[in-house]
Amino acid sequence: MNFIYPENEIVRNEKRCNLCRVCDTQCSYGAHEFDEQSGQLNSDDRKCVNCQRCVVLCKQMALKIVPSGNKYKENYNWREQTIKEIFRQADSGGVLLSGMGNPGDFKVYFDKIVLNASQVTNPSIDPLREPMETRVSLGALPRDIERDGKGQLVNNLPPRINLSMPVMFAAMSYGSISLNAHKSLAAAAQEMGVLYNTGEGGLHGDMYSYGGNTVVQVASGRFGVHPDYLRSGVAIEIKMGQGAKPGIGGHLPGTKIVGDISLTRMISEGSDAISPAPHHDIYSIEDLRQLIYSLKEATGYTKPIIVKVAAVNNIAAIASGIARSGADIIALDGFRGGTGAAPTRIRDNVGIPVELALASIDRILRDEGIRNNVSIIVGGSIRSSSDVVKAVALGADSVYIGTAALIAMGCHLCRSCYTGKCNWGIATQIPELTKRLKPSVAQKRLVNLLTGWKHEIEEMMGGMGINSIESLKGNRLMLRGVGLSERELEVLGIKHAGE
Amino acid sequence: MNVSALKVGGFMELNEKIRSADSDVHITDCCGQRFMGTALAKGKKLTITGTPGNAAGAYLNGGVIEVIGNVQDAVGDTMNLGKIIVHGNAGDALGYAMRGGNIFIRGNAGYRAGVHMKAYKDLKPVIVIGGSAGSFLGEYLAGGLLVVLGIGAEETLPVGNFIGTGMHGGEIFIRTKKKIADLPAQVAVNAATQDDLARIKPHIMEFAELFEVELESLLEDNYYILTPNTQNPYHLMYVAN
Numbered sequence: 001m002n003f004i005y006p007e008n009e010i011v012r013n014e015k016r017c018n019l020c021r022v023c024d025t026q027c028s029y030g031a032h033e034f035d036e037q038s039g040q041l042n043s044d045d046r047k048c049v050n051c052q053r054c055v056v057l058c059k060q061m062a063l064k065i066v067p068s069g070n071k072y073k074e075n076y077n078w079r080e081q082t083i084k085e086i087f088r089q090a091d092s093g094g095v096l097l098s099g100m101g102n103p104g105d106f107k108v109y110f111d112k113i114v115l116n117a118s119q120v121t122n123p124s125i126d127p128l129r130e131p132m133e134t135r136v137s138l139g140a141l142p143r144d145i146e147r148d149g150k151g152q153l154v155n156n157l158p159p160r161i162n163l164s165m166p167v168m169f170a171a172m173s174y175g176s177i178s179l180n181a182h183k184s185l186a187a188a189a190q191e192m193g194v195l196y197n198t199g200e201g202g203l204h205g206d207m208y209s210y211g212g213n214t215v216v217q218v219a220s221g222r223f224g225v226h227p228d229y230l231r232s233g234v235a236i237e238i239k240m241g242q243g244a245k246p247g248i249g250g251h252l253p254g255t256k257i258v259g260d261i262s263l264t265r266m267i268s269e270g271s272d273a274i275s276p277a278p279h280h281d282i283y284s285i286e287d288l289r290q291l292i293y294s295l296k297e298a299t300g301y302t303k304p305i306i307v308k309v310a311a312v313n314n315i316a317a318i319a320s321g322i323a324r325s326g327a328d329i330i331a332l333d334g335f336r337g338g339t340g341a342a343p344t345r346i347r348d349n350v351g352i353p354v355e356l357a358l359a360s361i362d363r364i365l366r367d368e369g370i371r372n373n374v375s376i377i378v379g380g381s382i383r384s385s386s387d388v389v390k391a392v393a394l395g396a397d398s399v400y401i402g403t404a405a406l407i408a409m410g411c412h413l414c415r416s417c418y419t420g421k422c423n424w425g426i427a428t429q430i431p432e433l434t435k436r437l438k439p440s441v442a443q444k445r446l447v448n449l450l451t452g453w454k455h456e457i458e459e460m461m462g463g464m465g466i467n468s469i470e471s472l473k474g475n476r477l478m479l480r481g482v483g484l485s486e487r488e489l490e491v492l493g494i495k496h497a498g499e
Numbered sequence: 500m501n502v503s504a505l506k507v508g509g510f511m512e513l514n515e516k517i518r519s520a521d522s523d524v525h526i527t528d529c530c531g532q533r534f535m536g537t538a539l540a541k542g543k544k545l546t547i548t549g550t551p552g553n554a555a556g557a558y559l560n561g562g563v564i565e566v567i568g569n570v571q572d573a574v575g576d577t578m579n580l581g582k583i584i585v586h587g588n589a590g591d592a593l594g595y596a597m598r599g600g601n602i603f604i605r606g607n608a609g610y611r612a613g614v615h616m617k618a619y620k621d622l623k624p625v626i627v628i629g630g631s632a633g634s635f636l637g638e639y640l641a642g643g644l645l646v647v648l649g650i651g652a653e654e655t656l657p658v659g660n661f662i663g664t665g666m667h668g669g670e671i672f673i674r675t676k677k678k679i680a681d682l683p684a685q686v687a688v689n690a691a692t693q694d695d696l697a698r699i700k701p702h703i704m705e706f707a708e709l710f711e712v713e714l715e716s717l718l719e720d721n722y723y724i725l726t727p728n729t730q731n732p733y734h735l736m737y738v739a740n
Binding site (some may be wrong): 230297496 | 510
């Protein structure tokens with residue numbers, strides 16, 4: 001009864017196949033098998049996660065993965081996925097675990113928003129012949145101009161981070177992804193003049209040299225956190241929540257705490273790495289302020305402090321508290337944000353769309369006159385340069401990209417990260433698999449992605465007659481909604497197309 | 500170097516003095532200033548008379564902090580190395596996520612002491628609480644040693660409720676003749692053996708010496724030892740979807 005027919009079928013074109021066996025030597029899930037006796041390659045569809053590794057590497061184009069076509073007698077209410085989930089739980093008694101972001105049938109607001117362009121009444125700008133400014137600077141701004149006794153300006157600017165473009169690589173811990181993946185992100189961030197984020201897993205000794213492009217994270221488990229770590233990056237991020245799993249902690253199983261992971265997290269091999277759901281020293285905005293200032297004291301007030309929260313109900317009021325807590329930057333993570341593993345029910349049902357949360361936060365901070373206390377970084381499924389431009393126009397200073405960066409490195413979104421057997425060498429610690437990810441290659445691909453996005457951002461800005469990304473920040477006049485209700489438009493603070 | 504907290508502005512100025520001093524520092528008249536001795540490095544001793552505010556000795560990195568008085572919340576938060584000695588009581592969230600070094604509290608500790616302490620190789624955090632500890636002691640404990648001596652609380656249980664919920668490493672020792680009941684499923688309780696006691700003896704001896712407490716009775720009395728039921732309490736909880 002516990003047999004579930006495979007979702008996908010491996011189709012091998014026998015005429016094209018030259019038995020090179022790259023498929024069976026590459027598949028960590030054992031979906032391909034070479035039968036020595038018959039000299040044939042066989043497939044086991046049950047083991048295939050559709051990561052496309054074999055398809056991409058098959059030089060003969062002899063392989064493809066197609067939907068198996070087996071269907072339950074589903075209806076709108078009892079869909080196949082729902083039925084399968086009940087089978088899985090009836091078999092195991094377990095909590096359903098999923099990889100990557102919320103796949104649910106919710107409106108993607110970025111796709112319902114369109115951008116403006118100049119026509120007749122003001123000229124658009126051609127980025128090929130005009131200078132365009134995509135640099136941004138993140139952090140708190142002082143309220144007052146200070147002068148010394150002689151009337152000279154006193155530099156009272158708090159520490160800030162500077163980016164060549166408003167894109168950063170989101171927090172992904174060493175442990176959830178491989179060291180080669182971390183090296184690729186760090187090197188690409190360095191080359192592009194942006195930042196990557198350690199996630200909650202400490203910092204491997206090899207990575208300290210990328211300090212100038214590193215955000216170090218402090219989360220509830222405080223793994224790998226010590227004074228040298230705090231001082232190694234250009235900013236410190238306190239992780240209060242994650243868009244993919246707001247309100248719950250993290251759990252890296254003991255089987256993954258081996259070798260360098262154990263060393264970097266500073267916990268014993270084989271011990272579970274449990275990040276509690278809350279920080280047990282933070283039960284209020286006042287407590288958050290205390291952690292922020294203890295980090296500032298530990299680093300001599302040289303690093304801006306980022307507070308990362310998941311987009312949830314009342315997030316605007318929460319952000320208002322954070323903006324008064326001494327934080328320099330708020331990182332907002334939407335409910336489509338990625339994850340290596342999250343309980344399915346949490347991932348699919350908790351949190352709110354990041355576009356709405358971002359617009360609300362930007363508005364409340366402006367209304368309360370504290371928008372300049374903090375910068376805002378937004379993440380949670382930023383998929384393209386147009387998402388970046390729309391996010392900035394809704395009030396973001398910068399964005400975080402996680403999933404998009406992983407895809408650039410080779411991830412094919414098979415969403416099986418939690419197995420630890422990633423064939424692309426990203427979400428795994430198995431040496432034979434991690435060596436497949438060449439940092440020099442992945443770095444180049446990440447740089448290519450950001451370079452392409454930068455050009456596109458410049459073109460979209462130029463079209464609107466804007467030559468500096470700062471002028472686009474919170475500039476909702478550049479946005480229009482299509483097919484959105486009045487209430488949705490009100491929350492987003494934008495007009496409907498045609499208005 | 501002697502510094503009166505009354506004569507130096509707020510915590511930022513006080514901490515700047517501690518950071519820039521090239522010798523040991525004695526702060527007198529301390530009255531709630533926070534973050535005293537944050538990330539204090541090896542080789543420096545900070546003595547405080549009065550009551551330091553929250554998060555004293557956070558991220559402590561090898562330095563020594565001795566407080567002649569009580570301390571408030573979140574003392575030794577994410578402490579890495581070094582020693583904190585308190586000749587009084589401690590507030591809540593003592594030694595949160597501590598990974599190394601020693602904390603000695605002469606009196607009682609509040610709620611949530613030693614939550615999520617962890618150990619790695621020769622880094623092994625130790626907290627010795629002379630009196631009683633509040634509820635939620637050692638939640639999520641992943642490593643290290645928590646000792647509650649219960650001095651002055653001989654007639655009652657010297658710990659509160661919900662000890663060691665989510666515990667998956669480390670040890671909690673409690674000196675009491677009362678029965679410890681209603682523990683979470685993740686925690687096993689046993690009478691401490693002589694071998695067990697040998698592990699905490701050096702720390703009890705140091706406690707007795709620091710606070711001039713009679714050692715003999717502390718070594719004779721009954722101790723219970725709390726350990727995790729299994730190292731991986733959650734590993735069977737999930738099913739791939």
